[in-house]
Amino acid sequence: MNFAEARDAFFADYFRLYPIHATEAGNHEHDHRWPDLTDAGSAERLAWLADARARLEAADATTRDEEIDRRVLLTQIDAMRFDEEDLDELSWSPITYSYLLGAGLFGLLSREFAPLADRLASVAGRMEGIPDALDAARANLTSGRDRAVSGFHVEKAVKTMPGVADLCNTAVEMASELSNDVRERVNAAAMPAIAAVESFTSWLNDELLPTADGEFRLGRDLYERKFRHALKATISPAELESRAATAYDEVRAEMLRLARELWPAWIGDEPMPDDGDALTRRVLDAIAVDHPKAEELLDFCRAENERIEAFIRERDLIGLADDPLKIIWTPPFLRAFGGAMLIPPGPLDRGLDSFFAITPPPEDWTEEQVESFLREYNARQLRLLTIHEAVPGHYLQLAWSNRSDSLPRAVFGSGVFAEGWAVYATQAMIDAGYGAEDPALRLNHWKYFLRAVTNTLMDIRIHTGTMAEEEAMAMMVDGGFQERSEATEKWSRARLSSTQLCEYYLGSVEMTALEHEARRRARAAGREFEWRPFLESVIGHGTPPMPVIRDILFGD
Numbered sequence: 001m002n003f004a005e006a007r008d009a010f011f012a013d014y015f016r017l018y019p020i021h022a023t024e025a026g027n028h029e030h031d032h033r034w035p036d037l038t039d040a041g042s043a044e045r046l047a048w049l050a051d052a053r054a055r056l057e058a059a060d061a062t063t064r065d066e067e068i069d070r071r072v073l074l075t076q077i078d079a080m081r082f083d084e085e086d087l088d089e090l091s092w093s094p095i096t097y098s099y100l101l102g103a104g105l106f107g108l109l110s111r112e113f114a115p116l117a118d119r120l121a122s123v124a125g126r127m128e129g130i131p132d133a134l135d136a137a138r139a140n141l142t143s144g145r146d147r148a149v150s151g152f153h154v155e156k157a158v159k160t161m162p163g164v165a166d167l168c169n170t171a172v173e174m175a176s177e178l179s180n181d182v183r184e185r186v187n188a189a190a191m192p193a194i195a196a197v198e199s200f201t202s203w204l205n206d207e208l209l210p211t212a213d214g215e216f217r218l219g220r221d222l223y224e225r226k227f228r229h230a231l232k233a234t235i236s237p238a239e240l241e242s243r244a245a246t247a248y249d250e251v252r253a254e255m256l257r258l259a260r261e262l263w264p265a266w267i268g269d270e271p272m273p274d275d276g277d278a279l280t281r282r283v284l285d286a287i288a289v290d291h292p293k294a295e296e297l298l299d300f301c302r303a304e305n306e307r308i309e310a311f312i313r314e315r316d317l318i319g320l321a322d323d324p325l326k327i328i329w330t331p332p333f334l335r336a337f338g339g340a341m342l343i344p345p346g347p348l349d350r351g352l353d354s355f356f357a358i359t360p361p362p363e364d365w366t367e368e369q370v371e372s373f374l375r376e377y378n379a380r381q382l383r384l385l386t387i388h389e390a391v392p393g394h395y396l397q398l399a400w401s402n403r404s405d406s407l408p409r410a411v412f413g414s415g416v417f418a419e420g421w422a423v424y425a426t427q428a429m430i431d432a433g434y435g436a437e438d439p440a441l442r443l444n445h446w447k448y449f450l451r452a453v454t455n456t457l458m459d460i461r462i463h464t465g466t467m468a469e470e471e472a473m474a475m476m477v478d479g480g481f482q483e484r485s486e487a488t489e490k491w492s493r494a495r496l497s498s499t500q501l502c503e504y505y506l507g508s509v510e511m512t513a514l515e516h517e518a519r520r521r522a523r524a525a526g527r528e529f530e531w532r533p534f535l536e537s538v539i540g541h542g543t544p545p546m547p548v549i550r551d552i553l554f555g556d
Contacts, residue, residue, distance in 0.1 A: 003066040006059035010052050010073060011407065017045050020104045025411050026348025031108060032125025034100075037090060037136035046084055053077045068552065069408040072544060076412045079229040087226060090140045092147040092214055094157035094204055095336060095496065097137045098164065101130065101197075102333030105167040109174065111345060111352050116174065117182045123171045124182065127189035130164075131196040138200070141208060148214030152495050154204055156336045161201045163333030165194045216495040220464040223498060230499045231416050231506065232545035237460050244456040244505055251450045252280075252479070258443045259283040266440070277478065284447065284481050287440045288375035297358050297377070298327050304386045305356075311434055318392050318535045321399035323351055325390060330357040336496060339489065340385055342394035347410035350402040356389045361485075369485050376483035380444040387429055388448075392535070393422035400539040409542025415500060417543045420507015423452055427508070428515075432531060447481055452504035454480045458494050459501035510546040514538060517554055 001009075015022035019030035035041060056074060061067045083089070089096045108123045141149055168190045175186035218226065227237050235243075259280040263272055266286040273279050292300045305327070309320055323345075330341065339359055345352040361370040377385065387393050397418060404410045426445065435441035454476050461467035469491055476487035494501055515534065522529040541552050 001055065001059050003056075003059040003061040003070060006055050007069065007073070007408065010056065011411075013048055013052065017048060020100060021411075023104065023107045024346050026113070026346035026350070028113065028122070031119075031122035032129075034104060034126060034129045034133045037133055037140065042084055042090075046081065049077050049081050049084070065406065068544070068548060069406055072406075072408045072412060072548060075229075075232055075545065076408070079232075082225060082229045086222065088145060088147070090137070091143055091145040092141070092149045093153045094137070094141055094149070094208070095153050095160060097134070097200075098157050098160040098333055098336075101133065101164045102160070102167060102331065105164065105171070106331055106333070106343075109167060109170055110355070111349060113345075113349050113352055117178055117180060120171060120175050120178070120186050121182050124185040124189045127168055127171065127186070127193035130168075130193040134196050134200040138203065149208060149212040150214045150216045151209060151212035152216045154209045154212045156492070156496060158201055158205045158209070160333050160336050161197055161204070163331060163335070165197045166332055168193050168197070218463040218498050223460075223463040227499050227502070231502060232414060232547065233416070233506065234547055235506070237464060237502075240456060240502060240506055241460045243509070244453050244460075247453045247505070248450070248457065248479070251446055251453060252277075255280050255443060255446045255450070255481075258439070258446065262439055262443060277481075281481055283443065285375075287380060287444065288378040288483075290380070291374045291378040292382070294361055294370060294374060297360070297382070298329070300379070300382055301356065301358065301386045301390075302327050304383050305390050308383075308387060308391050308429075308434070311429075312392065315432055315531075317428075317432055317531050318396070318539075319400075319532070320391065321396055323395075323399045323402075324353045325356060325395050326353050327356045327358070327390075330359040335359050335362075336492070339493075340389050342389045342398065344395070344398040345402065347402045347404070347407065350399075354395050354398065356386075356395060365485075372483040372485035376486040378444075380438070380441045381448065383435065383441065384426055384445055384448045387426045387434075388422045392425045392429070394418060397421045397425075397539045398543070400536075401543045404540075404542035406542045406544075409544045409548075413543030414545045414548075415503045416507040416510070416546055417549065418507070419503035420509075420511045420546065421539065423449065423504050423508035424511035424515075427512070428531070428535065449508075450480050451476075451482065452508060454482075455490070455494075455501035456505040458490070459497075459499065462494050463498045507546065510550075511538070514550060514553065517550075521554075 011027075015025070015027045015030060018035055019033045020035065022028075022030050036044065053074060056070055056077075059070070061070050104126050105123060108119050108126070113119070171186050172190045175183040224237055227233060233240070256276045256279065259282075260272065262283050263279070266283050273282070305325070312318060312320060334341065334357070341357050343355040343357055345354060361373045365373070389395065398413075401410050401413060426448065429435075430442060430445055458467065458472050458475065462472070472491050472494070473484070473487050476482045476490060477484055480487075482490075518534045518537075519529045537553060538549065541549060544552070
């Protein structure tokens with residue numbers, strides 16, 4: 001069997017066994033199904049992974065691109081085996097089911113890849129399967145497998161599962177436009193699905209939560225193995241922690257230098273305090289007063305994205321994309337992570353909407369909490385956020401990725417590459433002169449980068465050690481100058497996830513190393529470094545792991 005045949009066979013089985021991932025990738029053959037969440041389903045996936053690995057290893061790869069794609073698939077198989085066999089979140093993290101069910105419905109309702117009737121027929125199929133899926137979830141969460149259920153993950157699942165019922169109601173509203181059998185099927189499926197979600201949520205709160213005494217921390221051994229598989233890292237957590245600790249001190253020193261320069265313009269004749277942290281915080285607080293109202297966040301970012309694209313065209317920094325971008329409020333089932341995110345179409349659905357989603361302040365927050373949130377996401381921070389999530393950050397990078405001829409590199413995108421690019425792209429924009437007329441933007445930029453550094457330190461120290469809330473909040477609020485509302489949400493996110501918060505800093509460091517190497521080679525060849533050829537060379541090969549893109553660009 002040649003590699004192309006082995007690759008195609010792999011994806012045919014992958015899409016069948018992981019139908020939510022298939023929908024997200026743009027393969028719509030299995031849009032009506034959920035994955036098999038039972039023990040039998042897990043056993044089938046593990047057997048397939050072992051067989052697929054053997055077939056890919058034995059396949060005849062005749063080009064360098066095929067060798068690179070095989071490398072990507074083999075490391076992905078190993079990561080999937082780890083997730084299924086060792087991490088086993090289905091047995092101890094009930095919020096996994098919020099994400100799974102929410103993603104399985106949201107993609108079908110929000111993306112116009114097919115006529116509405118066809119998409120709603122698939123939604124009906126998935127709603128019909130929700131009661132059985134949640135029965136399997138109960139069995140998994142009471143199976144007594146290796147890890148006890150995490151009480152914190154139960155609490156967050158209780159808050160996010162109603163978002164799945166909201167999507168079922170949305171399906172009913174959308175089906176009202178139809179006048180055929182699909183509308184009746186959607187209506188018939190929605191009520192039992194909503195009832196199953198409500199029953200499951202009550203069970204989580206009333207029966208599972210009182211007995212859920214498991215740790216939210218992974219522990220050093222499991223974390224280090226997940227770190228290797230999830231991040232495709234060539235560095236250990238301890239090494240990354242050491243680098244981040246050094247960066248923490250360096251960035252704070254640079255912020256202090258900039259704050260001293262900005263003091264006269266923003267504070268006036270008031271004497272500077274001797275305490276450096278107090279000085280930096282005072283300037284940042286003055287800058288943070290300039291922010292839009294909560295209901296204006298989407299419009300602000302829409303206008304800012306237009307300004308950013310105009311700057312890129314003027315400087316000819318990178319090719320822009322025509323793929324549609326919508327800036328929306330984060331769907332409720334995803335709001336446990338807070339902040340903002342990019343929800344892109346899959347590589348087989350290229351050209352469809354990308355969603356730059358911003359999470360609004362929770363409705364039960366006090367005015368003081370909302371103001372704290374808005375001060376964190378002030379006007380300058382929103383400018384940086386728009387670069388990160390939209391252009392030239394996630395939206396643009398993933399639009400380029402979806403053009404890639406390599407399905408493995410596009411479907412199995414590296415989080416370190418994607419998040420690293422978004423952080424690095426912000427620095428590249430600043431270096432290219434974006435916002436040069438506004439020195440306060442640079443100070444906020446370093447605060448934004450410092451968040452990536454503290455994310456890394458916190459993630460590692462929580463899951464491999466004993467970092468508690470007081471210590472984490474001190475590092476984020478006192479040391480990182482974050483607003484308490486932002487830090488509170490990040491403390492929750494760090495406990496819900498693991499390793500993902502390392503992607504930003506690790507990826508940005510490795511992206512910067514690519515730029516330094518490109519500059520070195522340009523000097524050695526006696527030519528000027530040019531932004532556009534370099535930036536497009538980085539994002540022109542899908543979203544591969546960082547060791548792979550370095551090999552693609554500089555492998556000799």
